[in-house]
Amino acid sequence: MARTGRPRSFDRESALDAAMRLFWLQGYEATTVSQLAAAMGKLSSASFYAAFGSKEILFREILERYEAIHGQALAPLSDTTLPPREAVERALRASVRMQTAPDLPTGCLVALGASGWSEHNAALAACVAETRARNRASFSACVDRAVAVGDLDPESNTAALGLMFDTVLLGLSIEARDRLPRAQLEEVVAVTMRLWDSFAPQGRAAATRG
Amino acid sequence: MARTGRPRSFDRESALDAAMRLFWLQGYEATTVSQLAAAMGKLSSASFYAAFGSKEILFREILERYEAIHGQALAPLSDTTLPPREAVERALRASVRMQTAPDLPTGCLVALGASGWSEHNAALAACVAETRARNRASFSACVDRAVAVGDLDPESNTAALGLMFDTVLLGLSIEARDRLPRAQLEEVVAVTMRLWDSFAPQGRAAATRG
DNA sequence: AGACTTATGAAGTGATCATTCCATAAATCT
């Protein structure tokens, strides 16, 4: 701390938050460096590049930051102390709340980042796609765990069920972006959890023993 | 037909198809007029503007064309001669096939068109959003019809069920864009239809009397 | 105080953006 040289005149963290907001709202390609610099505190072009490297490098940092902060909504999926059904429900509900928070852009940056990429930025688009793939794998792992524990019937198509949760989460992002009210999206989550119950052994709901 | 003046040297229809492909693949903002003109048959800039007006006007025409051609996957939803359950399943399955067709861009132009818009093109983005809203309404109407006919239990949350189908369809678009194999997406549809059955009266599946 | 380090403001880079102009080409109409 207290490094040598002239101190920067803006707060780097809040500048990152402003940048995240823009990328989240508009996507990578539709967001210009001028917009970014302005929103991040009326930075000069020189300050922007000195502090963040380039638009692409900034986006990569933002993506990491997004995962670290807002991606935590899906953390329950990896929490093996939670009963799998509760893990899935908590993840979906937390994500819906995040995606419809009044002070943040609607939808999920990672989900909505699936489109709007030209060939020129294919590498960066792939980076976001990998994040989606990891989320997908988390849902599947959680379902697998449920089967292992006996909470889901191994005879049913559990692979499809895992993918189904991912599908719903992604779809909710577009609906959140379309400004559907939070309550409606929460009802979709409730309906989705009914589906889990219909996959439970003996056709009965696995108790949420959390 | 056979109007006066020099005839154009390219086929307008196939030029439109090439433009649709680009917009579908990259989105509106990430697609440049140079890319369009090149893909549409190495048109000169002058020819492009003479024939299609502007990038925005072209996109509006493409959107209409997309709905007329590929949007027909959802036509079963409005076909009241079909049992509602079959209508939904046919629509979902036809859309998955369309979204994973080997000779077309993956995913749905309308669904993936939810992101990548800067403030400057808000009007155009709203146009695509309206299309999504119409599709949403079609699913709901189909579910309402099922309730009216007695195929779904009116006591259950049928509004959420209608929205659920829309959610799944939108989510499938992102997964198709992520190149998930068609078979997996079809399994998601199968799982989704199980959900319908769990909403049926007496907890039993409504027969597909089609 | 003076060397050193980092940040800033202003101006400018070439490239590309969507779009237009204009002379000419290629068809139909009288």
Place this chain on the structure above:
DNA sequence: AGATTTATGGAATGATCACTTCATAAGTCT
């Protein structure tokens, strides 16, 4: 044939793109 109409190729428009250069400002270090 000549007038009219539409399309084309090529060059050019100003705006904006991501990014750089550079002199100067504002700190810490010895």
